[in-house]
Amino acid sequence: MEPKRELSSIDLRALVTELGRYTGAKVDKAYLYPESLLRLKLRDFDHGRVELLIEVDECKRAHVADAAHVPDAPGRPPNFAKMLRNRLSGADFAGVEQYEFDRILTFEFERGDEDTRIVAELFGQGNVAVLDETGEVVQALSTVRLKSRTVAPGAQYEYPASRLNPLEVSFDAFARHMNDSDTDVVRTLATQLNLGGLYAEEVCSRAGVEKTLGIGEAGEDEYRALHDAIDRIAEQLRSGAVDPRVYEEDGRVVDVTPFPLEEHEGLASEGFDSFNAALDEYFHRFDRDGDGESVEGSGSGTGAGAPEKPDFEAEIAKQKRIIEQQENAIADFEEQAEATRERAELLYANYDLVDEVLSTVRSAREEGVGWDAIAETLEEGAERGIEAAEAVEDVDGSEGTVTVRIDETTVELDATSGVEVNADRLYQEAKRIEGKKAGAREAIESTREELEAVRERRDEWEAADGAPGEEGPNADEDDGDESEPEIDWLARSSIPLRTTDDWYERFRWFRTSDGYLVIGGRNADQNEEIVKKYMDRHDRFLHTQAHGGPVTVLKATGPSEPSEAVEFPDASVEQAAQFAVSYSSDWKDGRGAGDAYMVEPDQVSKTPESGEYLEKGGFAIRGDRTYFEDVPCRVAVGVQCEPVTRVIGGPPAAIRDRVATSIELEPGMYAQNDAAMMVYREFKQRFGDQSFVRKVASADLIQEFLPPGGSDIVE
Incomplete structure (x- = not known):
């Protein structure tokens, strides 16, 4: 089975209870890694060092990690990490909540001067938004501007539209939602009740109800059994009586759940004391076993047929980026070493104060005083205005350390040692950091040699075959009518971007x-706009027989071209009909096929019949219609590499020959954003240039071409 990469709403419900145990921990530092991994380092009296990881890229997760599972700190922090450090340093973790039944966690942090919220969106493309105390977005990893919501600096943060919470729905409401469906039980639970595929199947198994049972054949007994199974899961989550499991298949981890699943009875599993520990172990092994995504794609990058020119400029640009990163790393090492030396010198400059702090703590420990009592005594001393006590910012009994703040600089001290030993430790650390510069300089020299080698290979190629746009000595004198060899885009290691902005x-x-161009409305406003502004007299108007679907116009000519009558080929008309059906309520309701009709533009009117009313986006159709019956609900999504690079989607017959690769979908159980992510992952596996896929075929771009409702990939 495919390994789990994203936490479900049920997973998050179980996790939130456990994360609440760390309330009161103080934030030390924030780090941002490539692939949108956010790390918050905290300190807690009861738990010691706390490492909170939030990832919103290919993997979507949030959990506290064991220190041994935390990646090394990255180089120079990006602006997002610097902003978080400024806002969160010294702040108290005040708790975390799940937004309704959505895959969204809101982390609260409190500090005397300002409060901060971090919203982690663990769905779709994923995002992290940082909010101030008024709910205004300070900064976000990704800016989102949709008609339904906006996530952008300076704007009030907007949560997505509410979804039905299956864990709290009454039996009557549950039955109504089930009866509104015309598909089978498991798909209805997955999509209409928002349980998702796995937990929908688990509920069926626990209830003893056949998954493929049609809704029309299900009665009150089946509904009661299903609702009771959901209630039992909800009670487990409310009480915190979880029994976490990490599941394995063929020696690799494939799933992690807050309680054992009947659906996974055939898999080997390992139990854990907490769901958080299970999540940490699962994702650590997931990355270690090689199931996680690599930062850069692989592939040699030559196409089939005649040899194609390697993309030397892309390779040169890559080597230059590496050199820049290495130079930044050296600068960062210098900055870290200097800051560490300054902390050592600060201890000597404030020798008496630091010595008083350390002597006080050591004396108390020798008398058997506990760490908590020491912390309370120092807090009382600070309230009385004792300078040494006021300098103490934190006491960590688990590590045996005391952190002092001197001149706005924090220094962590070993409470068992004196001032000189602590200062010497800092000086030695500064030397160790500076020692890294030598290795980084050697790496830069190696990269520069590789850069020069790439330039030499480019010059040799151009000398042999001619500069771009010129005839080289090996060029054919007779171009003839032969087509150029087909490029194997999937194998290329670098694909150049070529974009357009068509109306x-x-x-x-x-x-x-x-x-022929076919356009359709995404909503009632666009339906109105297409008919009024973009439909000409020689076009064709199509619509599904089912209520709720896009206005579909098969264009004879473009908007800036003179209108001309054309004889549309049957294939174009049939594809337009399939488009109208596939993006309609036929798909959303899980039907495998639907009916559509086609009329001339002059048969379409906004004037209703006497006594009737037309809602926004609706039209009156008069006269004869051409009908298309039992049109399959199918779409394909593909990645186009020439003449432009982009995602396109529509009827499979119209897409296949225009793209380097495509994936076909049918109505199914996976929500639109989940299906988009599945397609995105599959594209990344097919292309050698994975960075190209991230740029032109991200999950949010793919989602624009998916019909509303659930989908399955056609095998």
């Missing part, structure tokens, strides 16, 4: 296999 891209759209 129709804000609508649903595709080009038929004959080259």
